[in-house]
Amino acid sequence: MIYLDANATTPLSQEAGNAMSAAMAQFLANPSSLHGRGQAARAALEGARRVVLTAVGGTGGKIVFTSGATEANALAWHGVLAARREKHLIRVVTSTVEHPSIGAQVKALRESGVEVVEVPVDRHGQLDLAAFAHALQQPTTLVSVMAVQNELGLVYPTAELAAMAHVAGAVFHCDATQAPGRIPLDLNALGVDVASLSAHKVGGPTGVGALWLRRGQGLQPLIAGHQEDGLRGGTENILGILGMAAAFSTLPARLAHMPVLRGLRDALWAGIQAIGPVQRNGDVAPDLETGHVLNVTWPNVDGARLVRALDLEDVCVSAGAACASGTQEPSHVLLACGQTPREARSGSRFSLPHEATAADVTAVLELLPHVLARVQRP
Ligand SMILES: Cc1ncc(COP(=O)(O)O)c(C=O)c1O
Structure with a gap:
C-alpha cells in the first residue's frame, strides 16, 4: 500500500x-x-x-x-x-x-x-x-x-x-x-x-x-x-x-524531516509534469506552503474517479478534502480559488506522510500514466 x-x-x-x-x-x-x-x-x-x-x-x-x-x-x-x-x-x-x-x-x-x-x-x-x-x-x-x-x-x-x-x-x-x-x-x-x-x-x-x-x-x-x-x-x-x-512529543523530529518530504513532493511534481498537461492548484512560493502537499488537476479527469482508480492499485490519495470526497461535491476551496464546479471536481490531492519514501514516489509515477489513460474522458 x-x-x-x-x-x-x-x-x-x-x-x-x-x-x-x-x-x-x-x-x-x-x-x-x-x-x-x-x-x-x-x-x-x-x-x-x-x-x-x-x-x-x-x-x-x-x-x-x-x-x-x-x-x-x-x-x-x-x-x-x-x-x-x-x-x-x-x-x-x-x-x-x-x-x-x-x-x-x-x-x-x-x-x-x-x-x-x-x-x-x-x-x-x-x-x-x-x-x-x-x-x-x-x-x-x-x-x-x-x-x-x-x-x-x-x-x-x-x-x-x-x-x-x-x-x-x-x-x-x-x-x-x-x-x-x-x-x-x-x-x-x-x-x-x-x-x-x-x-x-x-x-x-x-x-x-x-x-x-x-x-x-x-x-x-x-x-x-x-x-x-x-x-x-x-x-x-x-x-x-x-x-x-x-x-x-514527536513534533521536533517531524519538523526536522519536512525538507525530506519537500524533496519527495518536488520529485513527484516534476514526474507528474513530465507525463503531460497538468495544472497545479495552490501554486505559491515554497516559503508559503508546507512542502508535503501537491494538489493537481488533469484535463478531463474527475478527481473522485482518479482516487478510485488509484485505490485499485493500492495507492491512497484524495480528491480535495477527505470529508468532502465521499460526496461528489466540488471542492469549496477550489471554488473559492475561482474554479468552475467542473474544475473544482477535478482536483487530486497527494499529501505525504512522515513515512513516505522515494520508492513510493517512483511507484506512483510509474502507475499514473496508465491510470490517467483509463479515467481520462475523451
Ligand atoms: C484544517 C482542519 N480542521 C479541522 C479538521 C477536523 O479534525 P478532526 O478530524 O480531528 O475532527 C481537519 C481534518 O480534516 C482539518 O484538516
Missing part, C-alpha cells in the same frame, strides 16, 4: 501506539475518582496535557481535551460568542477556505442573524490581506483563520492576522489542525488567543484533539460538566489523550 493522504489522517506512530498499548495493559481508572487508581489516571492525564501544551508553544495557557479538531472548532466559536448575548453586536470574520467544520458554524450563525464575513482568496488560494484589513475596519467579536490550508498545504500569516484581529477588538481563533510537525508552531509567540488541534494529523489516534486557550481567555462550554476545568463535560478519553501526547 502506498499512502499519500496524510492530510486526511496519518498512520499511527510507533510512539503513540506504544503509549496506548502500555496504557491498555494497565487499568486506568476514572481521572475524577478520588482513590489512588483514579489519582494515578489524573496524573497521567495532567502529564499528557503538559506535553501537548509545551509541544505547541502554549505554556501558561490551557489545553481542553476534546474529541478532535471539529469539536475544538465548534467549542471555540460557541465558547467565545456565547458570552455575547446581544446577537446584533456579534460580528465574525473568517475565510472562504476554512475546514467544513468551520463552514458549518458560519451557516448556523448566519441563519441566526449574525453577520459573518468570509474573506476571499486569490486563484492560488492565498488570503486577500487587503480584503481582510477592510473587513476588520468595523468592530469585530471573533476572527477565525486556519494556520495551514488542508487541501492546498498553504501556510497563512497567522501572526499578522492575529495582530490585525486584535486591532479590531476581536478574539483570534486559529484552526491549527494541519500545522503541528509541518511548520514551527509557537502559539504564545504567534499572538493567537484560541487554537484547535487534532491528534490524528501527526501520528496520533483519531477521535481526540484539543482546544488551546491563552491565559485569561474566557470560554463558555458546549457540554456542561466538571471535567476539563468545567469547559468540556464527559470523562476524558484517557487512552486517546496519552496517544495524542506521545504523538505531539
Whole structure:
C-alpha cells in the first residue's frame, strides 16, 4: 500500500501506539475518582496535557481535551460568542477556505442573524490581506483563520492576522489542525488567543484533539460538566489523550524531516509534469506552503474517479478534502480559488506522510500514466 493522504489522517506512530498499548495493559481508572487508581489516571492525564501544551508553544495557557479538531472548532466559536448575548453586536470574520467544520458554524450563525464575513482568496488560494484589513475596519467579536490550508498545504500569516484581529477588538481563533510537525508552531509567540488541534494529523489516534486557550481567555462550554476545568463535560478519553501526547512529543523530529518530504513532493511534481498537461492548484512560493502537499488537476479527469482508480492499485490519495470526497461535491476551496464546479471536481490531492519514501514516489509515477489513460474522458 502506498499512502499519500496524510492530510486526511496519518498512520499511527510507533510512539503513540506504544503509549496506548502500555496504557491498555494497565487499568486506568476514572481521572475524577478520588482513590489512588483514579489519582494515578489524573496524573497521567495532567502529564499528557503538559506535553501537548509545551509541544505547541502554549505554556501558561490551557489545553481542553476534546474529541478532535471539529469539536475544538465548534467549542471555540460557541465558547467565545456565547458570552455575547446581544446577537446584533456579534460580528465574525473568517475565510472562504476554512475546514467544513468551520463552514458549518458560519451557516448556523448566519441563519441566526449574525453577520459573518468570509474573506476571499486569490486563484492560488492565498488570503486577500487587503480584503481582510477592510473587513476588520468595523468592530469585530471573533476572527477565525486556519494556520495551514488542508487541501492546498498553504501556510497563512497567522501572526499578522492575529495582530490585525486584535486591532479590531476581536478574539483570534486559529484552526491549527494541519500545522503541528509541518511548520514551527509557537502559539504564545504567534499572538493567537484560541487554537484547535487534532491528534490524528501527526501520528496520533483519531477521535481526540484539543482546544488551546491563552491565559485569561474566557470560554463558555458546549457540554456542561466538571471535567476539563468545567469547559468540556464527559470523562476524558484517557487512552486517546496519552496517544495524542506521545504523538505531539514527536513534533521536533517531524519538523526536522519536512525538507525530506519537500524533496519527495518536488520529485513527484516534476514526474507528474513530465507525463503531460497538468495544472497545479495552490501554486505559491515554497516559503508559503508546507512542502508535503501537491494538489493537481488533469484535463478531463474527475478527481473522485482518479482516487478510485488509484485505490485499485493500492495507492491512497484524495480528491480535495477527505470529508468532502465521499460526496461528489466540488471542492469549496477550489471554488473559492475561482474554479468552475467542473474544475473544482477535478482536483487530486497527494499529501505525504512522515513515512513516505522515494520508492513510493517512483511507484506512483510509474502507475499514473496508465491510470490517467483509463479515467481520462475523451
Ligand atoms: C484544517 C482542519 N480542521 C479541522 C479538521 C477536523 O479534525 P478532526 O478530524 O480531528 O475532527 C481537519 C481534518 O480534516 C482539518 O484538516
